[in-house]
Amino acid sequence: MAVESLPEPWSSVSDRLRRRGLRWTPQRRTVIEVLAGADGHVTGAELVERCRGRDASTIPSTVYRTLDVLEELGLVRHGHDANGREEFHVLPAAEHGHLHCRQCGATWEIGDERATAVAAALRGADGFEVDIGHVTLVGRCADCVARTVATS
């Protein structure tokens, strides 16, 4: 799939890069193609793997550096999964968050309203503006809490 025929905002990435004095390279093209075919969240390692699928000569550091640039363009946003590993949000839209139950291992998303409520609770007195989507919050889901009476 040619990058030019991808939907926005992917098709204009090359121009946006050049306008900033940055360059459009085959390696970046590969990353864009992969991102256009992804959605929601993908780990860094997974993105590297998919790039390698399109171009076996892909080097990890190049992918990560490209992702840094794309983050500056607002096309991805990086965060961390429950194990602290790099995780990328493709085309970050509404504010949202991630919950992970350490007992059953399940993961949820929380939507805009709740994410905003949490941000408000956190802003509190000192005005800190949290990016709730950056991390994966860990805890225990209602089912697991109910299932266990006393377990740390």
Next chain:
Amino acid sequence: MAVESLPEPWSSVSDRLRRRGLRWTPQRRTVIEVLAGADGHVTGAELVERCRGRDASTIPSTVYRTLDVLEELGLVRHGHDANGREEFHVLPAAEHGHLHCRQCGATWEIGDERATAVAAALRGADGFEVDIGHVTLVGRCADCVARTVATS
């Protein structure tokens, strides 16, 4: 400093381990000594380094495995810093959380009340019990927000 002369809960670790069918080893002793001299939060790498200071033959995997065991005893709790790296809370007491400003790089703690408020906001409809202290929340502090009019 002999472990036996350390204050509780450190001095009783050997017994607690044995009672569980686990063992008291020189390597674990080293970790305990280091933990007793630490407070608040320490990264995994830092702990390994300090252990190496007491015993040059310290092996990282042994330290991490010991920390896992101590977490089961409730003596430490692991979490992740702003970069997703392993971070340990020594003698976790009150619920608390961590904030990190991605712009100025400063880090704060939030106390029990606010941490509880956030947990409440998050619990919301589905009853998820978050361990707010597990991760370091990232965002921007009030000063940096004020200082910047328009910066993603």
Next chain:
DNA sequence: CTCGCTATTGCAACGAGTCGCAATAGTCAC
């Protein structure tokens, strides 16, 4: 004190990133 069971260690290899640096190759100007 000795024995045996098995928890723990040390080691080596691996996974996920990050970083510095020399070589390569986009881009823009002419």
Next chain:
DNA sequence: GTGACTATTGCGACTCGTTGCAATAGCGAG
């Protein structure tokens, strides 16, 4: 087109952890 300027790449080394496995060594029993 050609050239020069410099952003980017590829590579190697390194950090932080994790895991499997064979060898070691706690610890309770007798």
